[in-house]
Amino acid sequence: MKNLIVVPLDFDEQSMIALEQAANVAEVLQSDIILLHVTDEPGKSASAQAYHEEKEAEIREKLDVIARNVGTESGLNVRYEIRYGKVYREVCDFAEEKEASLIIMGCNSSRGLKRFIGSNALRVVRESKTPVITIKGKTHRKGCEHILLPLDLTKETREKVARALDFARAYGSEIHVMSVRESDKFDMSALTRQMNQVQRFIEDHGVPVKTEFVEKKGSVAETIIEYGSRNDIDLIMIMTQQEQDITELFIGSQAQELINKSEIPVLSVIPRTSESTAGSVIFS
Template sequence: MKKILIPTDFSKYADEAIEVGAQIAKKNGSEIILIHMLELPGQMNDAITGATSIPEVMLFKRKAEETLKSIKNRPYLNGIKITEVVRLDGAYQGINNYIKHNHMDLIIMGSHGSAGINEIIIGSNTEKVVRQSETPVLVIKNKVNEFNVQNIVFASDFSKDIKKPFQKVLDFNKLFESKLKLVMICTPNSFKSTTAARKIVSDFVSDFDMPEYTFEIHNESNIEKGILNYADEKNADLIALCTHGRTGLSHFFTGSISEDLVNHATKPVLTFKI
C-alpha cells in the first residue's frame, strides 16, 4: 500500500479521514496525497475561459493551497510523505479523473451520510466514489481515536465474481493482522440452507491462502440490516464488502447495498469494486 488518496473539503469529516489515513500510512510506510477540489460557481467557470474574474479564482486556489499546507504540518502527520493537490473541478469528477491518471492503492473519505429525500435525489460525493472507483474505498463515519482493526466482517454471497476483489480484502486483513469473520446474509428472498451456504464458502475460499477465519450465516429481513446487526453483534471494527458499481436506472431501481451502508453504518466501511 504505497499511495493513499484522501480527498478533503476541510470539514471535520474529512479531518477524521485524514487522521485514520495517518495511522495506516505510518503502519505501512505509505505516502498520503491530500486532494482538494475547488468547485467554482458557474460564472467563475466561465471566467476561466476569458472573463475578468480570474484573479478571484486564483485567490481561492491559493487559499486552498495554504490550507492544505497547514494540514500537512499537523503533528499526527509528522514523518509521513505528504503531497498536496488542488484541482479546479467538481468534487466527484475531479477525484475520479485523478484516480484514472494516478495509481492509488487506497482512498479514504469522511462521510456524514444522508437520509430521506437528500439520499434519493442528491446522494453524496462519497457514495459516487464508492460506486465507481476501481480503487478500494475506506469510508470513515465517525472520529476514530485509534484505528486498530481487530475484527473485520466481510459480507458477501461468495459468488465467483467476488474472487478478484476478495484478495484485496485478505491483503488489508494481513496488514492489520485482524480476525476475519465471513458472513452470508440470508433473507426471505435469498434463502440458502446451512449445508448449501457452507459448501459455497468452502469452495470459494479453497482458491486462497486463507488466514484463520470464521464463517456464519445470519438471517435477517434484508441484507443491509443483516450486515449492520451482525457487525454490531460481533463488535466489528470494520465492515468490508464488494460493490457492483451500478449506474443509471439499474442503480435507481435496485439500489446499492454498499451505498446504503455508507449512509447508515456508524462503523468504518471498506468497499471493493467487482
C-alpha cells in the same frame, strides 16, 4: 498501481476524521498520502479571477499546514493538490491518473448526509476504478482488528477474500465471514459449502477466521451493520460491479444503504473482471 492513498479534503469535520484514518492505514501499509481539494472553476471576469486567486492562496495555506502536521506526526510523505470541477469526477480521475491504491473519504452525517453521499461519496464509489473506503462514523480505533466479509454465492468471492487477506496480514486482523439468511426456505447447502471453503482458504493462509449465518432482521444492510456493531468490526468489505458495454458503475440499494448508515468504515472494490448481472452490489 502505486502505494498511494488519495484523501479528498474539504476541511469539514468528517473529511478530517477520514484523513486521520487514512494516516493510520498509511502507516501500516507504508503508503504516501495526497490530500485532494476540489473547488469550482474560477469565473472569467477580472474581479472573479482576483477573488479566486485570494481564496486559492488561503486554501493552499490550509493544505500546507495540514500536510506538514500529518507528515510530522506520522513520518509519512504527505503532499496536496488542488483540482477544479465536479468533486466526484475529479477524485476518480485524479486517483486513476496517480495510480493510487486507495481512496479514503469522509461521508457527512445528519443534514449533510444526503447532499454529500448522493452527489459525491456514493458517486465516487459508483464510478471509481480505485478501491474506496468511506468514513461516516466519528470514532474509530487506530488499528483494524476485525474485518467483515458478507458472503453470498457470487463468483467474485475468491478475489474479495484475497483482498481481505492482504489487509488482515498487514494489520494482524481476524476475518469474520457472515451470510444473511433471508428466509426459512433459503437453500443453505451451496452457501454452507462455500462458507466452509472460504474458512479453509483463510485458515490455510494463517489468518484467524470466524464464520456465522445470521437471521435477517430488517434489511440485509441493517443486518450486516448490526452484526458489525455486535462484533466490534473495524472494516466492512463489499464489491461493486461494472456493467458491460457502458462505463458508469451501478450500485444496488443494499450497498447504498450500507454506506449511508454504517458507522463502520466500508471498503468498496470493483472486481477485476465483471461478467455477471450488473446493477447490483456483490456481498461475496
